[in-house]
Amino acid sequence: MKKIEAIIRPEKFQLLRSELSSIGIGGLTITEAAGTGKQKGQTGVFRGNTFQIQLLPKLKVEMVVDDLQVDEIVDIIINTCSTGNIGDGKIFIHPIEEIIRIRTKERGVEAVR
Ligand SMILES: Nc1ncnc2c1ncn2[C@@H]1O[C@H](COP(=O)(O)OP(=O)(O)OP(=O)(O)O)[C@@H](O)[C@H]1O
Numbered sequence: 238m239k240k241i242e243a244i245i246r247p248e249k250f251q252l253l254r255s256e257l258s259s260i261g262i263g264g265l266t267i268t269e270a271a272g273t274g275k276q277k278g279q280t281g282v283f284r285g286n287t288f289q290i291q292l293l294p295k296l297k298v299e300m301v302v303d304d305l306q307v308d309e310i311v312d313i314i315i316n317t318c319s320t321g322n323i324g325d326g327k328i329f330i331h332p333i334e335e336i337i338r339i340r341t342k343e344r345g346v347e348a349v350r
């Protein structure tokens with residue numbers, strides 16, 4: 238199992254969610270986030286010679302999925318969340334050690350089915 242963690246533009250979430258539900262992805266967590274990437278939050282022309290790192294609003298979307306689903310989901314995220322402009326976000330893929338459904342105590346794949 239893997240956790241796909243995608244940092245996306247907030248306005249892309251509704252489209253991403255509907256694409257994910259069309260392939261049967263149900264469980265996910267979203268968190269309002271603020272972050273910065275390579276441009277340190279600069280969105281336009283650099284003004285002045287002192288600057289602070291600006292934090293821009295993003296949405297963090299996390300989902301734990303079977304290894305076999307990862308490529309398909311990454312493609313969906315790229316296709317729905319890219320504009321081609323700076324700040325489109327990032328995808329981080331993490332290995333998952335264990336999953337436990339609290340109600341039933343099921344573990345592993347059973348716990349996310
Ligand atoms: N190295 C990183 N570690 C953790 N979060 C990051 C990292 N880089 C980017 N992020 C998160 O992703 C968001 C969007 O990053 P962004 O798309 O601007 O990345 P970038 O590397 O600057 O790429 P681009 O040149 O396309 O803008 C940031 O606001 C931050 O929340």
Ligand SMILES: [Mg+2]
Pocket residue numbers: 273274275276277323324325
């Ligand atoms: Mg950037």
